[in-house]
Amino acid sequence: MARNGRAGGETHAPGNDSARTNRITVLLADDNLIVREGVRALLSHVADISVVGVAADHDELVRAASELRPAVVVTDIRMPPDFTDEGVRAAQRIRLANPATGIVLLSQYDEPDYAIRLLRDGLSGYAYLLKERVADPDLLARAIREVAGGGSVLDPAIVTAVMAPVREAGTLTPDQEELLRDVAHGQPVAAIAARHGDTPAAVNSAIDALLLRLAQGASAGQAGALRRLRMLHEALMKREEQDAALA
Structure with missing residues (x-):
């Protein structure tokens, strides 16, 4: 089940809160608790974005996306159990189940080929950002809005x-x-x-x-x-x- 933190907590399904109706619902995924909560805190100050849940690994991310059906998933590429491309594989499963879900992939590596391969299938609604960009809520928020609207973003x-x-x-x-x-x-x-x-x-x-x-x-x-x-x-x-x- 999606959580507010690694130890568990309250979750919010999209649409349950009238104040959230016009917000872009976001599910965050990262194995690092500090990163998850840091990104959640940054996005909490963005008026049109609402973080509805968090996940710490591939299976939890897929399960949470199925339960919460967020407009956008923001996920690290490398997560447990193998720290390879779990975020990408989870994103593919999520998009297969719900093609309208926007995906923002975060990576510590600025390898152009890897980023561009994510877009080769021609699908819209993907963004690829370096993980250091999460410290810039404006850039991350722009990427979330872009993929929510079906656009694609590559890190500058x-x-x-x-x-x-x-x-x-x-x-x-x-x-x-x-x-x-x-x-x-x-x-x-x-x-x-x-x-x-x-x-x-x-x-x-x-x-x-x-x-x-x-x-x-x-x-x-x-x-x-x-x-x-x-x-x-x-x-x-x-x-x-x-x-x-x-x-």
Whole structure:
């Protein structure tokens, strides 16, 4: 059962409190009691977010999500019993049972490939943040709101890690760098097109052409960055195709 702390306590099911009706309900998962309670305390000061429960391991997280049906789950990636990818596996089970649940994954590692692989299936409603970001309630709250609305978020440090090798090439115009930054931030092609007064097809073609040109003669580091950008672009396109099919 979901708990207020490791030793147990009162739980709140979404919708039981009229004051919580318009809040985004959140379930927190981390094996560290201090981290759990620290994040809960920080989010308690955010007017539109309500923490309805906590969990300490994979099984407890899955069970609590089934009982409480939160709008968003915020979970560490590495938890008991094996401290590998329990948070990711739990998130996948939760999303399978309730596809509308937003997921914010917290990691101590800024490995771009790992973060981007989480988005490759094209599903919306995922965020990947470095665990140190939990000390910034504004950033965490923005990520929670984004995934609650079906959006996706990559930690700014991940975006920097992806973009840095491309910038080092010194071959991008300001417009080209903005286009690639949009992709690195996970911006939908339709949104990019609307902002620039262009068509999604034209933007997609521009991204494909730019990635192809940059890939020619790229160094190993630049090639890796371009591969990650290509993965993100493919995930974005797949997500938009899924959205269009559901419309």
